[in-house]
Amino acid sequence: MMRRTLAPVWLTQPSRFAGTTPRNAWAGLAALAVLLLATLLVFATPSPPAATRTPADRADDQADVVLYETIIENVRHGGHYYAVAADAMRAGNYPLKPFVTFRLPTLAMVQASVPHGVVVVLLYLLAAAVALAWYARLAPAFARPPPRIVAMALLAGGLMAFVQRDLIAFHEIWAGLFIALSLAVYRPEGWLPSVAFGLAATLIRETAGLYLALMAILALFGGQRREATGWMIAGAILAIALAAHAHAVADVVRPLDPESPGWSGRLGFGFFIRTMTVSTALILAPLWVAAPLVGLALFGWAAWRDPLGLRVLVLLAAYAAVLSVFGRLDTFYWGLLVAPPLLVGLAFVPDGVRDLVAGARDTRRITVKRIIR
Template identity: 35%
Template sequence: MSGLCWWLVLAASVLVALGLPVPLRAEDGDIALYREIAGRVERGDGYYAAAAELHRQENYPLRPFVTVRSPVLALGHALIGGAGMLLAAWLILGMALTAWFRTLRDRPPAERAAVLAVIAAGGAALISPEVLHVHELWAGLLITLALGLGWNRRLQLGAAVCAVLLRELAAPILILLLFPFERRQFVRVGIAIGIVAAFYAWHAANVASVVQPGDPSSQGWFGLMGPAGLATYLSAAAGRAIPVWAAFLPLAGWMMHGDRLVFPWCAGVAGAIAIIARPDNLFWLLMFCPLYPAGLVFLVSAAILAVRRLRPARWMSVRMGQPS
């Protein structure tokens, strides 16, 4: 019976993972903008001049500075091209799977295989030439790698810093890496935060240098969608492969798993989307993909364990209730 349950949860989880990229289309305005900026940089234009010109042309805001993405991804495309970036994405996914294989070495083989299959399916579905210009995709892959590297905190911090340099929304992961508290780790994370802060101060100065008085500002955030809006968001992101009421089940699974980093990260991203995100901020979901759907595996694992513990107790109560 438990074997059948594992096959069912694996099929359901892979279906959810494969459905994640449904809303990401190459013709989406944001993706088209990032692709055009990267193309201009590849042709030799300066990043900030090209970004400012295209933002104005497409009526995208230039204020505050975070509305202009970090130049790291565009420079990467200019250096190694689309094929090189595609290979890099697959390499990061492969490293993430290797890291999680080691992290889950003490878990039951079936559970570990199911988690790795879900992460692999989600990553494979997300990685495509059309969406390689989405910064949240890269941040999500790097955070998946970082969260699997708990057995090497230096490598973990390095992967996390790379994610933050690509997308500033990933910055809270650095705070999570402070725990459990250790003096050396505290110093390392402090240095990393200093590097990231210096990088974004430089980025802000460069954006300010190309902003003109008439440039538009962001319409703001704080969409206040709430839990119901978040559940609808998650269901839509999975291509309706999961009903709205089941959207939080992977989060419950990660909570039962007890990982000190994954659950706080996923819960934090979910909370940020529920409170801050606007309806057009769907890309934010990529910040916890392809890891989030794997929580379903731990949820089923907990259910199977609960049934196994219940059966002996029930059998004993029946035996003790029989007349002698």
């Protein structure tokens, strides 16, 4: 006897959990409950330093942003990127070793070469491109206009930090937008634009290189060898850029310059939850509400029966692991790399939960009788 698949609630196609067996449905509900409980680990995680939001304290509240703005201004006035970066980092008591403590010069060189107003326009255009690309990708997934509007409102919540002019010199802002755009334009039959935007993200912030690796692995597992090759070529370009970057940094670093304390914070899953709450509109909600919503968003991405849903879920899970193991309180901004699409996962929750509950309540059994004549 075939299990009857219920009509979708919001989606045009049934969720990944539609038609599942009672045993698997109960396992899925149990996993969801564990995930939601795990999000409460956020209360055992220290908070990043709070910002005062007063103009006089901006140098303390946004020390990294002020550092990047100083470097851009000095390059704009004729300074050599690596020399002025080293001087600014020494003045701010930043570590200069290893070479990855220096940001790649891409963003600073671009921003130093054009007026500030043009940079602001470029940021807004990139954010608008992300929104339009995601609308084009998500619209066919929803059966009616209301859930489409909800999905786009959730995307706007994920983009809240990415349209703040005060953060325009922050590398993760631009890299996160390019990753979001890369995901939105991804098609198995037309992956080249996705690779190009992914490479742009990594040339701004090398920690986005994990995204290239994950997409290459998923392409290999999906039997897309040409696509996997494209992602690996992008990774090779990043490796060459990093080698040149390391060589340039070595020319300006002095023997007595301070070294980074390392990246082994081991703050746990709660730290990932906290980074997602402070990187999205969830920062406006009480933590006891915001934290479970992050867990529900992860569940929603798992529920969407679409290759993109799996890719976003894998990306979020990978950065959750990185932040949990390697993140420090002062590196919470790593979460910005994957924050833009996170909340959209909430739009897939109604169908996913309904299908799991329906599967768990399906107690129909098949009775086999042997008739002897």
